[in-house]
Amino acid sequence: MGGSPCCDTTALKRGPWTPEEDRKLLAYIQEHGHGSWRCLPENAGLQRCGKSCRLRWTNYLRPDIKRGKFSLQEEQTIIQLHALLGNRWSAIATHLRNRTDNEIKNYWNTHLKKRLARMGIDPVTHKPSHAALSSPNGDSKNAANLSHMAQWESARLEAEARLVKESKHRQTQHASASAPAPAQLLNKMATRLTPPRCLDVLNSWENLGSKLKIGSSGSNRDIPSPTSTLSFLENVSTISRVESSEITGILGTFGTEIDAFGTQQCDINMTWTMESTDENVNFVHLLLSRSGDGILTDNGGRDGEELEDNKNYWNDITNLMTCHPSRSPKL
DNA sequence: AATTAAAGCAACCGCCACTGA
DNA sequence: GTCAGTGGCGGTTGCTTTAAT
Structure with missing residues (x-):
């Protein structure tokens, strides 16, 4: 892990953390909070620089970290x-x-x-x-x-x-x-003036999803085992002249940052991802962009634990699309 | 079984933004 | 407005583990 150290480390330890160091850091933060990272190592009895402690905490020791395979x-x-x-x-x-x-x-x-x-x-x-x-x-x-x-x-x-x-x-x-x-x-x-980026990837990912739906060879071990009826769809569409309040009605109950859209009529570009079985809609992710000013909002990606009535949620969305058939989704 | 190559990931560094003096 | 201290971010490194030969 090359390069020169970030601070005077003549007496400081580097490299992988030991269980004992983890225990000290965890115990100190649980009791005192991290406060100043610069002062923390000395107070916690660690021969590490503050930056190393912060990294270890934020990337590994924090109790709310979810580890393991990505879904x-x-x-x-x-x-x-x-x-x-x-x-x-x-x-x-x-x-x-x-x-x-x-x-x-x-x-x-x-x-x-x-x-x-x-x-x-x-x-x-x-x-x-x-x-x-x-x-x-x-x-x-x-x-x-x-x-x-x-x-x-x-x-x-x-x-x-x-x-x-x-x-x-x-x-x-x-x-x-x-x-x-x-x-x-x-x-x-x-x-930060990011370079332009596009969303072609969504369609290719859709193709992958389609292959997964059909295939049963299990050759792709990165994908969770689907149920027999798993379907996975992604799409990009535009709803014309929609009252943003219509969308508010759908998303509002899920705490979406829909306020950014205001209440006036507007064109809204919509990207969505969903995963469903015959019985349930397991996951719905909506990403909306208002034409003209490009304000973005999304529902954060809602899964089965958060959606009390997923099918109704999805039905509301498809009904909204049906009401604006000029550019309705390709389902 | 031994060796080599590739993959995975924790940890590091440099840079930058923010804040307060 | 300037400067120093601090924390956070993104790129990268290099150790460990796993797979291939």
Whole structure:
């Protein structure tokens, strides 16, 4: 783990943490909180620098950390957010409860990036590789994808420009740090001027989902064993001239940051991911972007533990789409 | 069984943003 | 406005484990 140390470490230990060090750090923080990381090592009796203690706590010892295999839902969320946010691992981590940015980053680099590459998707740009674009029967689908991509990109870029203008004003109004709302997330993203990214990956992931639904060879050990009727759909669509209050009605009960949409009529681009069986809708993730200003919101990815009546939830969404048939979803 | 290569991941560093003096 | 201290983030390293030969 190369490079020069971050501080004077002549008397400080480096490298892997021992169980005894973990115990000391855990016990100290549980009793006193971490307070100043700089002072913590001495107070806790550790021969480590504060930075090392903070890293060990945030990436390993924190009691709310979820460890182990990533679920299919988590993988999809990471890919979708990476398409929007790029390598903003901490921002992505705020959307995956109990996963650390470091763990997500490692998982992306060791699993997802390679898998996307095998699927013909450039993991940096999230655009299809040349080979994928020139597939014999993909022209019409790609054209539709490009249309949606253009809508998303347009909305996102508009939002970035607008939010850069507003950033100074917002900074004075949002002095207290809390979990970032999607608009705040975009604000932070905008200040770093991320390169344009697209959402072709969603469609390729859909293809993977379709293969999984049909296949029973079990060759892909990364995917949880499906039930006999598991279906998995992803889509991007645009609802025209919808009252955002209609969407509020659907999402409001799940504590969504729908307030960002206000109450006026607007065009809304909608990306959704769902997983269902005959009996249940196990997971629904909605990502909405208002055309014009590109304000984003989502439902955070709702799973079976959170959705009391998943089928009704999904029915509400599909009914809404049906009421706006001009660009209804391809189900 | 031994060796080598690849994968996984914890931990590190440098940089940057924020805050208060 | 400037500067130092601090915490957080993203990129990277290198040790350990697993798979392949």
